[in-house]
Amino acid sequence: MATIEDVAKEAGVSPSTVSRALSRPDMVSQDTRDRILAIAHQLGYQAIQQARQVKQQAATPIALLVTDLENPFYATLAKGVQAVADQHGCNVLLYDTEEDELKEERFLKLALQQKIQGLLIVPTRGTLTHLREMGDLPVVELDCASGFSGVGQVQAENVRGTVLAIDHLISLGHRRIAFIGGPPEMSSTTERLEGYQQALALAGLPRDPRWVTYGYGLESGANEVTRKLMSLPKDARPTAVFVGNSDMMIGTLSALQDLKLKVPGDVSLVGFDDPPWAKVMNPPLTVVAQSPYEMGRVACGILMQNLQREFVLPPLNIRLPTQLIVRGSTDRAR
Structure with missing residues (x-):
């Protein structure tokens, strides 16, 4: 029985592009979708009939992993992500890793089971290893970088x-x-x-x-x-x-x-x-x-751009400006 990987290989695209062509046809060009549908039919990919019945407005799931939801910084960051995701009809699956590598690994597996189409992540010490198992899933890191190549990054200056x-x-x-x-x-x-x-x-x-x-x-x-x-x-x-x-x-x-x-x-x-x-x-x-809301908004915007294209964009490394605000906790040295 043909798999989604078989269809992707024959069509010369990624499995995520095949998935979008079947479940969110508005996210790929008509020519690409027609080619994928024809190849899927030719190979006998059985999910094709179900995929044709999926409504175009069905929400696309993406995942957001942060390290501490009790910290107002990450709660505000999540609001920025949600604002952009809502504009694009995406559902955000939110997970709090609490800086725990094992929790991160477990949550990533759960997210993949939910057929997420993209990932936003505040890295932990284990992220570099875990991202190697994500295949060609579009990924954007926020706040800091894991060192994994080929992913987008949005950080402060x-x-x-x-x-x-x-x-x-x-x-x-x-x-x-x-x-x-x-x-x-x-x-x-x-x-x-x-x-x-x-x-x-x-x-x-x-x-x-x-x-x-x-x-x-x-x-x-x-x-x-x-x-x-x-x-x-x-x-x-x-x-x-x-x-x-x-x-x-x-x-x-x-x-x-x-x-x-x-x-x-x-x-x-x-x-x-x-x-x-x-x-x-x-x-x-x-x-x-720094602006955690803007960080979340920009990162989700990059992810949405990748989801709306047939091929993932080259990874971007965005640096958001910071501002020194002088108040009362600093004074001349005595």
Whole structure:
């Protein structure tokens, strides 16, 4: 019995194009659909009769995997994805991997069973391996990159955003500036570290290895490393700290409060991300803002473009702009 792969090989297209020709004929050209239908009939592909009965307006399923739905960043990102998917008549299957590689693997298998036509994913440590099993499924990564070639990517300008933050602290006279990053193997962390190092180098400032720490994206992790930073000898203790995401910022603020250190009187803080609570803190937080809604919207738009073509477009690497918003958590070094 012929399979969808047999039809695709004979027609010189991908299996996903065959699937779209049968279930969403509006997404392929008439010539291509006619050729696929003829080959399917010739090979005796039995799904053809059922596919002809599928209504053109039937929703196309796509999957979105994020790493933490409790984080407002990813909830807002999902809203951006949904807005574009709705415009194109697509159903979004949403999964929260919680940074767990095994959950990601299981959810990807579940999504494939649901016959998804495309995948949007915030990578975990296991994504590079898992994507090798996705075949020619159109994929776009968001927020960071797994290192898998041939997939689209939509990320923030991590290097430039961090340079803006560190330059701001340097302009206030800070010379001992610490870095608290997320998981060190994630591309967003390595890029923000690169921005930190670039800014210090351009200013001719020393880079003390004790000032580069990792909270692994967690409130508890940032709390722990903040305490270690503040326990350094007075002449080596940072007067300013760059914190790599909003969850870790909570941990850093909590540690400083426990240590009776004032922001910005004793320590200036800059965070990467602008969660809703940042501007109502006392003091309001200086941040590098990015737009998770726009990230989701742009990524889903790229995926829709691929689904509407017979062949997947060359992978795009889109960088969205960041903005330094100066509020009350930074002040001149004392």
